[in-house]
Amino acid sequence: MTEMVYGAVPARDGDPILPRWWRTIDKWSVSCILILFGIGILLGLAASPPLAERNGLSQFHYVERQLVFGLVALVTLFATTMMSPQMVRRLGVLGFLVALVAVMLLPVLGTDFGKGAVRWYSLGFASIQPSEFLKPGFVVVAAWLMAASQEINGPPGRSMSLGLVLVIVGFLALQPDFGQAALVLFGWGVMYFLAGAPIILLAAAAGVVVLGGMFAYNNSEHFARRIDGFLNPDVDPTTQLGYATNAIREGGFFGVGVGEGQVKWSLPDAHTDFIIAVAAEEYGLILVLVIIALYATIVVRSFLRLIRERDTFTRLAGSGLAAIFGIQALINMGVAVRLLPAKGMTLPFVSYGGSSLIAGGIALGMLLAFTRTRPQGRMQDVFANRQGR
Numbered sequence: 001m002t003e004m005v006y007g008a009v010p011a012r013d014g015d016p017i018l019p020r021w022w023r024t025i026d027k028w029s030v031s032c033i034l035i036l037f038g039i040g041i042l043l044g045l046a047a048s049p050p051l052a053e054r055n056g057l058s059q060f061h062y063v064e065r066q067l068v069f070g071l072v073a074l075v076t077l078f079a080t081t082m083m084s085p086q087m088v089r090r091l092g093v094l095g096f097l098v099a100l101v102a103v104m105l106l107p108v109l110g111t112d113f114g115k116g117a118v119r120w121y122s123l124g125f126a127s128i129q130p131s132e133f134l135k136p137g138f139v140v141v142a143a144w145l146m147a148a149s150q151e152i153n154g155p156p157g158r159s160m161s162l163g164l165v166l167v168i169v170g171f172l173a174l175q176p177d178f179g180q181a182a183l184v185l186f187g188w189g190v191m192y193f194l195a196g197a198p199i200i201l202l203a204a205a206a207g208v209v210v211l212g213g214m215f216a217y218n219n220s221e222h223f224a225r226r227i228d229g230f231l232n233p234d235v236d237p238t239t240q241l242g243y244a245t246n247a248i249r250e251g252g253f254f255g256v257g258v259g260e261g262q263v264k265w266s267l268p269d270a271h272t273d274f275i276i277a278v279a280a281e282e283y284g285l286i287l288v289l290v291i292i293a294l295y296a297t298i299v300v301r302s303f304l305r306l307i308r309e310r311d312t313f314t315r316l317a318g319s320g321l322a323a324i325f326g327i328q329a330l331i332n333m334g335v336a337v338r339l340l341p342a343k344g345m346t347l348p349f350v351s352y353g354g355s356s357l358i359a360g361g362i363a364l365g366m367l368l369a370f371t372r373t374r375p376q377g378r379m380q381d382v383f384a385n386r387q388g389r
Contacts, residue, residue: 021082024372029301032294033077033349033364037070039291040275040350047264047271047278048352062271062352069354073361080365081372085314088369092140092317095362099137102130103171117175117344131172131180132359135324136366138168139187143317146195150312158195161188178216179331179343183324185209190323191316227341243267244274244336247281255284271352273344276336291350292333298364299326305371318370321363 041063048062058064080088102121110118113127120127142161149157165188172181193202217224247263250256261281264270270278279287302322309315325348332347334340346356349364 017082021372024374025081025368026301026305026371029298029368029371032297036291036294036349037074039279039287040352041066041070043275043278043350044271044352046259046261046282047275050265051268051271065354066352066357069357073349073357076358077361077365077368080362081368083369085311085370088366089140089144089313089317092137092366093144095133096137096141099130099134100168103134103168106130106175115344117177119175119177126354129355131177132355133362134168135180135184135187136321136359136363138164138184139191139320139324140317140366142188143191143313143320146191146316147313150195158192158197161192173216176216179345183328186327187320187324191320194316194319240267240269240274241335241338241342244277245338247277248337251281251284253285255280255282255287258282272346273332273351274336275347275351276333280336295326295329298322302367302371305373309370314370318367321367321370325363325367
């Protein structure tokens with residue numbers, strides 16, 4: 001709790017690993033992540049029993065699986081936070097290569113589970129969505145390339161990262177998974193901007209995104225149906241958006257009461273994509289605002305700590321991870337209140353899902369590793385040294 005009041009204490013050489021980790025980690029962000037996981041379990045107790053009943057499973061089957069996946073994710077998260085940025089970079093590059101190959105092989109070996117998009121590998125007892133693991137790995141690789149391009153006689157890293165992101169977006173669009181493609185593109189755009197990209201180039205990239213959206217609308221029935229549903233002023237009350245909108249309206253400020261919500265009996269994805277609708281109906285606007293505040297705290301504190309970071313790679317990679325984490329939460333909640341078109345996207349560390357939880361643990365572990373306080377690792381040290389000369 002000391003850091004929360006007085007600020008972080010820089011690590012000292014020769015300290016044992018755990019005491020040094022405790023002094024340098026962002027305890028506010030760790031606390032917010034644990035609270036989000038706890039809220040996810042609480043909402044899972046409300047949202048998942050109807051689905052388990054429909055599938056002939058035990059009442060808390062999905063909650064028990066969520067606990068197992070969550071514990072694995074937390075162990076992974078804390079293990080990753082103890083790594084140095086160099087070790088995280090090695091882990092990210094290796095994970096990216098494995099995830100990229102897995103995404104490329106999806107059309108051959110993957111399955112759609114009847115949802116119309118080939119995004120998963122079925123293992124029998126569980127499934128894996130490789131695009132979830134691709135995101136943190138890609139951010140690390142792209143940040144590495146961009147940082148290398150700023151060195152004397154360095155490679156054309158920014159151009160290489162551009163080519164890489166186009167390849168990834170192309171493979172994700174083939175599934176189709178436009179949501180994950182948008183997340184990858186957004187994270188890359190944030191890092192590219194911070195790396196010093198000209199505004200004209202970013203405007204051109206935005207134009208390409210618009211043209212890509214028009215192409216997808218004209219050539220993908222799945223994509224066009226969701227856009228048309230979003231633009232339609234009349235919401236069909238029997239659709240997922242209709243059920244979610246009604247649940248949020250019924251919840252009001254304080255909710256209808258624990259266990260009294262009805263949307264979980266109608267929505268097939270109440271425990272995943274529309275978990276925020278369950279929260280709004282049973283606990284009201286109060287809990288939704290708490291959830292928003294938790295996400296905002298993690299993102300804002302991460303950016304504030306990264307601003308002080310001297311190392312270019314660390315600053316870019318951390319910013320990309322924080323941007324993707326924040327925008328994914330924003331998109332999930334925006335869909336539920338019909339501010340955005342429907343997308344199959346989980347609410348990080350709250351929604352049910354093994355791939356989402358474990359990949360989220362890796363991504364947040366990397367982010368916390370990048371935002372740890374390091375001796376002479378702050379940007380103001382550079383300015384102080386220059387003024388003292």
